[in-house]
Amino acid sequence: MFSLIQLESFVAVAEELHFGAAAERLNMTQPPLSRQIQLLERELDAKLFTRTSRQVALTAAGQVLLPNARRILDLCQKTSLEVSKVATGESGTVILGYTSVAGQSVLPRLLALAARELPEITLVLREGVSIDQLDALSKGQIDLGLLRPAVHRPGVQTHLVKKDRLVVALPAGHHLETGKGVLIKELVGLPLMMYSTHEARYFYDLVLRLFDSVGVSPTVTQVASQIPALMALVSVGLGVSLVPASARDFAPPGVVFEELVGPGGMEELNHSDIFLAWESEAGNPAAQRLRELYLAELQGNDATPRKAGDGSSAGK
Known part of the structure; x- marks a missing residue:
């Protein structure tokens, strides 16, 4: 030859x-x-x-x-x-997971960065709840995830990309719509649109911690795994819910919001921050390049990773 x-x-x-x-x-x-x-x-x-x-x-x-x-x-x-x-990460395919809220509040900036700095990279977008994204990262089914890490996953690292908190979603005209905020105790006895214990475990546990912090329990009447579904239930007057503040930007008509207020310590508990997550041993150069560029844009050179489930950087 x-x-x-x-x-x-x-x-x-x-x-x-x-x-x-x-x-x-x-x-x-x-x-x-x-x-x-x-x-x-x-x-x-x-x-x-x-x-x-x-x-x-x-x-x-x-x-x-x-x-x-x-x-x-x-x-x-x-x-x-x-x-x-x-090999250098200038081209290739990156499979990117994101939650519904992250898709509205965080994902657009990441997509704009990729289009500007890495135009030869192909992005495959997959919406999914946080727990499913963590599983997919561990199995190599996605390269990066925009999620809220509720549990520890060996080998999965995360970095804070957006601070967030829960606010009270109310049907328009509700008596708690005052503009002065709502106490957790004021929600006792009201029908609460609650998160699924499996698909949305992070939010389920967070809501229970907030109620437990003042010694009361919620009255759960409806359950859903996705935040848009919960807000849809609120919009038709079926009850109230606690949703991330960033969800206000895509709320349906008929939903109003109040800040969650309470005694000292409430602010420490009330955080639902969004993280970028990746599997530390993954070998996709394009994903690594995109991750580094994104964290550099957000944090300068301060892009210290942590393991999923480690609260060391959450809410701080």
């Missing part, structure tokens, strides 16, 4: 029609160049050039080979460039 150096030598001579000029173009002397042409002719069992003391010309076989040789060399160069870009 012929080699790339043989094809490069052939194309140089075919384009220059002069062995000396072709050798100079390839930064080599004429004897090894002639040797490469001879090896190629032997491999193809065809004479590629006619030579006289004054002229070098392509044979019919050489004329057939020239466009094919150019295509092969162009393909090799393109392949080398593509492989190099994938």
Whole structure:
């Protein structure tokens, strides 16, 4: 089988029609160049050039080979460039998970960054609740996740990208709509639109902690896994709910919001921050490049990771 150096030598001579000029173009002397042409002719069992003391010309076989040789060399160069870009993270595919709220509040900035800085990367977007994203990260099914890490996942690291808190979602015209905030105790006895214990475990536990902190219990009448669904229930007057403040930007008509107020310690408990998460041993250069650019844009060079479920950077 012929080699790339043989094809490069052939194309140089075919384009220059002069062995000396072709050798100079390839930064080599004429004897090894002639040797490469001879090896190629032997491999193809065809004479590629006619030579006289004054002229070098392509044979019919050489004329057939020239466009094919150019295509092969162009393909090799393109392949080398593509492989190099994938290896350095300049191109490739990144599978990105996100929660419904993150899709509204955090994801657009990340998408804009990718389009601006890494235009050759293909992003595959997958919406999912936090617990499912953590599972997908551990299994290598997604590369990055925008989520709220409720539990520890060995090998999964996270970094805070947006601070958030729960607010009270009320049907418009509700008697608690005062603009002065709502105490947890004021929600006792009201029908509460609550989070699923599995798909939305993070929010389920958080809401219970807030009620427990003042020694009361909620009256749960409806359960859903997604925040838009809970707000839809509130909008038709079925009850109230506690949702992230960032969800206010995409609330349906008929829903109003009040801040959650209470005794000392309420602010410490009331945080539902969004994190970027990734599997520390994952080997996708494009995902690593996008992650580094995103954290650098958000935090400068202060992008200290932590393990999922470690509260060391949550809400601080």
